[in-house]
Amino acid sequence: TDYDDLYYTNYEGWIDSASAQYKAASQVLDSVSKMTISKYEISDDNNTITTTYTDGSKTVEIVIDKEAGTATVDGAKIDIADALEGGID
Numbered sequence: 493t494d495y496d497d498l499y500y501t502n503y504e505g506w507i508d509s510a511s512a513q514y515k516a517a518s519q520v521l522d523s524v525s526k527m528t529i530s531k532y533e534i535s536d537d538n539n540t541i542t543t544t545y546t547d548g549s550k551t552v553e554i555v556i557d558k559e560a561g562t563a564t565v566d567g568a569k570i571d572i573a574d575a576l577e578g579g580i581d
Contacts, residue, residue, distance in 0.1 A: 516575035
């Protein structure tokens with residue numbers, strides 16, 4: 493309809509955001525895609541999310557800092573600020 497652009501049914505309104513989110517998710521989750529979540533914690537101020545993954549022989553910790561817009565994967569920091577549009581709950 494004439495109002496499609498108001499509801500973002502037109503891909504042009506969200507393709508950049510979706511692309512940034514996919515790229516960030518790939519960078520963060522590639523190393524743990526075949527692992528199981530063994531621990532999940534949210535800080536008292538709800539700013540930091542820490543997820544620990546394991547496959548039995550290896551453990552990887554991913555820390556998301558919403559305020560800084562970063563993900564730390566096994567000690568390596570990744571900028572995910574562009575992918576946080578709309579926020580993480």
